[in-house]
Amino acid sequence: MRVDRLDYELPAELIAQRPLPERDGARLLHLTPGGGLSDRRVLDLPDLIEPGSLLVVNDTRVLPARLLGHREGTGGAVELLLLRRHEGPDERWSCLGRSSKALRPRQLQRSSGPS
Structure with a gap:
């Protein structure tokens, strides 16, 4: 599945911040x-x-865990959305990534911190 086909513009004011009473x-x-x-x-x-x-x-529930970072070496912008933490001592996560060029598994990224 090409997840880029699921992208669309959604104005921030239309995103619910809390459930209705x-x-x-x-x-x-x-x-x-x-x-x-x-x-x-x-x-x-x-x-x-x-x-x-x-x-x-x-x-499903959304984790407030969007990370913005840069590719090591080129400095290109990278956005990661953390989906699920895997059990184990090495802090592995499944995530969706977006970048101007294709991301490869195990490619090292440097995070700018949570957004």
């Missing part, structure tokens, strides 16, 4: 049976789900 008031984008889109709310779900429907729930 009434969670069922959260926004929901509904794909209609005819292929159209409609803006709904979570509280509308009982009206949208029919018996036998498949419901896919995304319960």
Whole structure:
């Protein structure tokens, strides 16, 4: 999968910083049976789900761990998003990386610190 195809511009003011007091008031984008889109709310779900429907729930959480750094040697900018820490003494993480040139596994990066 090419994760660069998943990139899009999202204005910072549209990113929720904390949950709504009434969670069922959260926004929901509904794909209609005819292929159209409609803006709904979570509280509308009982009206949208029919018996036998498949419901896919995304319960992932975002770690506040975006690292900005530079390639060792060239100084090119690198952005890493930490996803999951692996067990063990060597502090290994799975992450997504972005750079002007392809990142290679085990390529050494220098971090500028968390952002």
